[in-house]
Amino acid sequence: MSIEIGHGSFLRRIAIHTGAGFVPGMNAVVMGAALAAGKLGWELVGIRDGFDGLLHPERYPAGGLITLNPQLIENLDPAAAGLLGQSPRVDPFHVRQIDEDEMVEEVDMSDHVLDRLRAEGIDGLISIVGGQGLSILYKLHRKGLNSVCVPRSIENDIAATMVSFGFNTALSVTIEMLDKARQAAQSARKIAVVEVLGEQAGWNAVLIPEVPCDLRTVAARLKDKITPGRPYGLVVVAEGATLVESSPTQAQPSSLKASLSPLATGDASDHVIKRSGQAAETVARGLQLLIAEETFPLVLGPWVRGGVPTAVDRQLGLCYGAGAVRAMKAGKYGVMVAFQPPDIKFVPLTEAINKVRTVPADSEFIQIARSLGICLGREL
């Protein structure tokens, strides 16, 4: 039986939206899902800006939902930025609101999200999300949402899939930037310490979170490598890399502790902010104290989050989007579309959350890196 919704007769109406943070290739996922849904006679609508289009439709003159009709999809540039928009916070369990007394408060609007989906005749939701988003969608699924997730991660740290879309583009940009950093180091006759993405997994880096780094080991290798004929160095450190022992230059809590904060005068003041650039700064200054060479920190940070998706990410996104629709057709919910070579699988969300796809410290990848003469910061 077909139902009259949106632009015509459809057998079913499903929706797609994105989690917080930009990853190149979002449009490819939307295209894949729309094409596959169209083949089934389903209508696919996009929710603008995370859940905002659903929760606050009044903010959007053209409506909070975008009908992803064939004409729109035909003209959609898969290399362009995300059609659906973004929101910095996509968590319906903690929606920041201003109440009737003009006071800010975070409220649980998960029930409202489910009600709004029902009211719109949407009976399945494809979510393009990272690690945090998977947990949120898992909670919504437990509350009854027909949820299928597509993994996106420029750090490639989502478990249960060999690769998340966005990673290949980020890696390509990272390599391009490292080439430039090497040229800069070469011309300046210094050591460039480049911080790349990787909070918990080091697929983009050399000094990685999985292998605590001993700066003395790195310093010794640099001493060996830096010669009059090659008077420069390049160190690539993940933002989440850890040191075996504190760097001599690590920031110490100041004596100026008079503070608005009750705990700033207690133990908690010993915590330093983990911020972008901290790893590069710590390693660069630490190395400079250990060897008679000048170092300079560089931070790739947000530069690798944008850009035109690579062919791999476009292909992967298209595949994941269509795969999500196929999961719904098969009645599989509470799942994530995963690339587990040689096939695409639909894995339960419980297999993806609370896990991190780390670089195995005893893997052949590590051994190969060693055989290439790459110093990982520690002899294993």
Place this chain on the structure above:
Amino acid sequence: MNQPDNPSALTGTVLNIQRYCSHDGPGIRTTVFLKGCSLRCKWCGNPESIARRPELSYDSKKCTGKKECGVCLKSPFPEGAFYVVEGGADDKVTVNWHLAMDCDEALASLCPTGALEIFGKSMTVDEVLDEVEKDSSFYRNSGGGMTLSGGECLLQPDFSAALLAGAHERGFNTAIETACNVPWRFVEQVLPHVDTVLHDHKLTIPERHKKWTGVSNERILANFKKAYETFPNADFIARTPLIPGINADEEHIRSVLAFIRPYKNVIDYELLPYHRFGLGKYELLGEVYELDDYKTPSDDLVKHLQAIIDEAFGRSGQESEGGE
């Protein structure tokens, strides 16, 4: 709703009671930090005070890991709330903040190392005042007393009013620290019991105030004006958390001065230079601090702005401590 018939038994959510404070009003003071805030200032140094309810925190430095402990990985802790990253640098626990929301004081107390804690607890007025009473001799000698801070202490008006009235009954000077983003009825209920009102003028322009704190300042400024006029016997001290690039400029300082100087009971205007101490607490709560690269204001800038204030208060040429 609390029990208004028996004020000393009223309960509130208290974050911390800090003794021997010297920056939160006259003399030596005990500052009672209440939980809950109605603003979301991006520079906030007290993230643990923002939520109104008690909340979980996790300090990985205190965690001894799965091999030695692993208590939180099993029942009665919620399934999936805690996990260990296989192949990670160590076997310390990671919190899935989305699934750990239901962890309460009873559960957190099961953590043998204290890595899990709950920020905030329910206390009665008498319990708080008995704690404050311990330093009463210091208050007498220094002219100090009790200060209510937060969060926003006016968000718990029944509790705050009872605490302050109780403090007065015990002979303590009283002060509050407030941003005043509450309905006037809350202000009206609490301020009769306050000797000194330390109040924040964070930004002057409404749109910018909304951008950086979450709400416009129109109601806040209206509350300030009404408070100055309604409580002429209270001392008001204006304050500005001074953040370069946001509000650390002459224009803001002069705007605040223009606002407060007509009122004789606004006795001072203090600058609180932005700092980053304790901001690692965001990590303890699984949150992200948004002002990543903001610097503390230079001494020269603080001195320059302080000189403008001193001049307005007729203190030109005098030494001034200028904030914290």
